[in-house]
Amino acid sequence: MTHHTRSLGKRLSLSSKGLRMACLALGLLAGMTASAGPTVQVVWSSEKNPGDGAWFNGPMSSPYALSQQASSAFTDPTSTSATSIAVDPSVQYQSILGIGTSLEESTIFNLARMSSAKRTEVLQKLLSPSTGAGMNLVRITFGTSDFTGRTFYTYDDRPYGQTDPSLTYFSIQKDIDYNIISTLKQALAVNPNLKIFASPWSPPAWMKDNQSLIGGKLLTQHIPVLATYYRKAIQAYQAQGIPIYGLTVQNEPLYTAPDYPSTHVTADQERQLIIAVRNELNANGLSGVKIWAYDHNFDSAAAYMAPIMSDATANAAVDGVAFHDYAGDPSTMTTVHNSYPSKNMLMTERSWWGTSGADRMAQYFRNWAVSYNAWVTMLDSTIKPEQWTGTPGPTMVIQNAYTYDTYWLLPEYYLIAQYSKFVQPGAKRISSTYGSSGTVTNVSFLNPDNTIVSVIINQTGSSQTFKLTSEGQELVATIPAKTVGTYKWTRQGTGTPANLLTNPGFETGTASSWTSEWHNAVLAYKVDTDYPYLGSYKLTLFEVGAYQQVLGQVKSVANGTYTASVYVRSGGGQRVLRLYAKNYGGAEKTAEIGSSAVTNYTQYTITGIQVTNGSIEIGVYTDANAYNWAAFDNFELVKN
Structure with missing residues (x-):
């Protein structure tokens, strides 16, 4: 999707503020009190034992958890010496699609064990814009992944040696039986603006060279039927009232796991598959479903994408490039963005802990990511269910394995919410100083409602004083050790010219005012x-x-x-x-x-x-x- 950025030059006008500043420069207003600027809403969340397995034993308290602080206000510039974060809303970059997590089957397995009231409570805490974290983008799996409590399955499993090229046996009935469909319906009821995208870990085994869901390679001759399989999955979900916003055509195509569903898909195979999927979607009234390529680590992204994007048909079919953060550096997203500037960069899988994780999120957005999704939302206190050879770290929600309605939220829930609760869909990342891990770091956004959100991250062991400067004014503030602060204010001054049209994006759901x-x-x-x-x-x-x-x-x-x-x-x-x-x-x-x-x-x-x-x-x-x-x-x- 192409995003066009308007950089607005400063206007020369003799506003009251401009007159004051000119007079100050001439020394004519010496001794007068600095003028008050916009009021700033301040919210803090802090880390506590990040990534520590002790979180599975029970809750622990942390100093701040979406804790509202006293409001502050911008003033005219001062001579205070502090780390300076300069925010310029006139310089705008990518539009933000969303921030969220996954509702993979492990999380849904645990949610399904709760009472309906408690399950709704957890979903509200995750997804509600008003009473919760406001997450608006969720990843699901088509078929099972390693994080599941079930026997591995796809939507067209056949006995060993049998095939089903006509997809006669295709069915998402297991997703219905295992409460996936009902939970997603509850999620949409909590947040009707929720966007859901899907990722498959493996096609049916009969489409692969080893005839197994675990490991193996995609057989090229099955690409057309696999494209139909994905289209049928999207249609089946839509028939259940669950629209699929986007699809990554293969999770981690360069990794074949020894113990859980995975599939090696070459770049050329993915090129063919993307074209086939786009044709299937377009031919069946699903042209709006987005196709995101790659869905793997930073380190191999540029090489993998080159043969896909050099094909004009595949290039036109791709809406974005999806990334995981288990190898390589987020700067790869900038490299890929610069090569294909009309395509979105998406951060589809990675969970980090603590303030370093919040800073990693800032790096994603500063490298053109339009989204962020954590991976695995809730495990129980015995670290179940999952079928992975390693030992998972603590998730943002942990359920008591013996009293299912008991759960606790980790600091990671609040740290992600420092972004998701305040950065609106359609916000633009704007120019800001990154800062330093030795003091504070930052990423900033301009929301569609003309509010500015600046996320300040203090990873150090001591409090840090900083100056936030924007549009000729500044805010001097101090943030505690190991804490993330969200600073939100309404843009002042000339700013972006007001859009004079009513209902310009039809967000009433109607054409009201278009008479x-x-x-x-x-x-x-x-x-x-x-x-x-x-x-x-x-x-x-x-x-x-x-x-x-x-x-x-x-x-x-x-x-x-x-x-x-x-x-x-x-x-x-x-x-x-x-x-x-x-x-x-x-x-x-x-x-x-x-x-x-x-x-x-x-x-x-x-x-x-x-x-x-x-x-x-x-x-x-x-x-x-x-x-x-x-x-x-x-x-x-x-x-x-």
């Missing part, structure tokens, strides 16, 4: 959740027959110069497809999208709209052939 509507035969627009650019909804123009459709919004605005824009994807084929601006006192202006396919969301812009009558209409128009489609999101109208 200028015309069609020639049948109503050919809808608001849906299929592959939005940001948030949960988008606008789609589509009809099975030839059609014409207009949808616009009329706004009363001050006279002046304006810019309008929208993000667009299109299957192509339209006679006309355009963004328009009209009824503003001048001739209609358009940004022509044209008849070619627009594979990734691309921003189309109309500049220099000179409003002279106090009103303007912004909208889209198409004259389309049968089955032509176009998707629109994040309309914007700003005054220059």
Whole structure:
């Protein structure tokens, strides 16, 4: 998905603050009190015995756990000497998809042993934006992984020596029987905006050279049927009311485990598989499901991705590249991003402990990750269930193995929540000083609601004083030892120009405020959740027959110069497809999208709209052939 960044230069205006600062520079206001800036919300969480197996024995207290601190405020600059973290919201990078964890079968096994009330309580603590950590992105497994309490299975297991190329025996019934489906439904009830993506550890054994779920290699001749298998799995989940947002086509394709489901898939095989899966999805009304390549460690990513992305068809089919952090360095994501800047970088598997883990998350985001997912959410106090040769470390939630409704939250839950509870979907990472592990480190974001979130991490054994500077003002603060602080404030000053459109991303779930509507035969627009650019909804123009459709919004605005824009994807084929601006006192202006396919969301812009009558209409128009489609999101109208 292509993300376009607008860097806004500083405006020259004689604001009251600008006058004060100019006077200070001239020494004319010496001795006057510094002016108050925006109020800052402050929340702390601290580590406690990170990664220690003693956590399986019972809960321990830590100094801070999403603990609200007294609010503070920015002031004009001071001469205080401290580590400086400079935050510049005018310099923006990737949009954040989400932050979350996994609901693999080990976690679901333990959740299923709880009473319904307690299970809902745990899910609320994980997923609720209001009363919990607000995690909004969850990874599941298609078939079993090593973290399961069940006999290893896929959705089409056959006796040794038998095959099923027609997938006659395909079924997700075990996912129903093992409470996976019901738990995911509960999760969606807690957070309806939850996005769920899936990863398979192994295809059915009969598709592999060793005829086993454990280890072995994918047989190339089975790639077409494996693509159909994945499509059927996505459809089966959707039939249960569980939309699948994305798919990684093979977990850790370069590792063949000796004791649990895994499969070696070469880069060329994955290239073929990605193309086959995309064709299957597109042919079955699932074009919005994202395909994420690789899903393995940093160290081999660049070499593995090169032959996939050099194939134009595979490149177009890939929405992003998924990473694990068990070998290599997060900077690899920047390397891969620079090679393929239109593709998202996703951090799909790794759990760390303590403030060093919170700092590792900061490094992921600073290296272009649009997401983060922890791996394995809840084991019990006897470290079960799982089928891995090693000994797992403590998970963010631990269940008492003897009284199932008893559980305790580890500091890792709170440390992840320092991000997930405050960084909204669609937030942009913004420019900020990283800092130093010897003092404090940082990553910062600009939320869609114009709040800035700066996560400050103190990994040291003593408290640290730092200066947070942004847009000409500063906050001097001290953070305790081994603690993560989230500092949140509303952006001040000129900032990003206000978007004057109402419901610009259709996040009401309707086209409310888009009242200028015309069609020639049948109503050919809808608001849906299929592959939005940001948030949960988008606008789609589509009809099975030839059609014409207009949808616009009329706004009363001050006279002046304006810019309008929208993000667009299109299957192509339209006679006309355009963004328009009209009824503003001048001739209609358009940004022509044209008849070619627009594979990734691309921003189309109309500049220099000179409003002279106090009103303007912004909208889209198409004259389309049968089955032509176009998707629109994040309309914007700003005054220059």
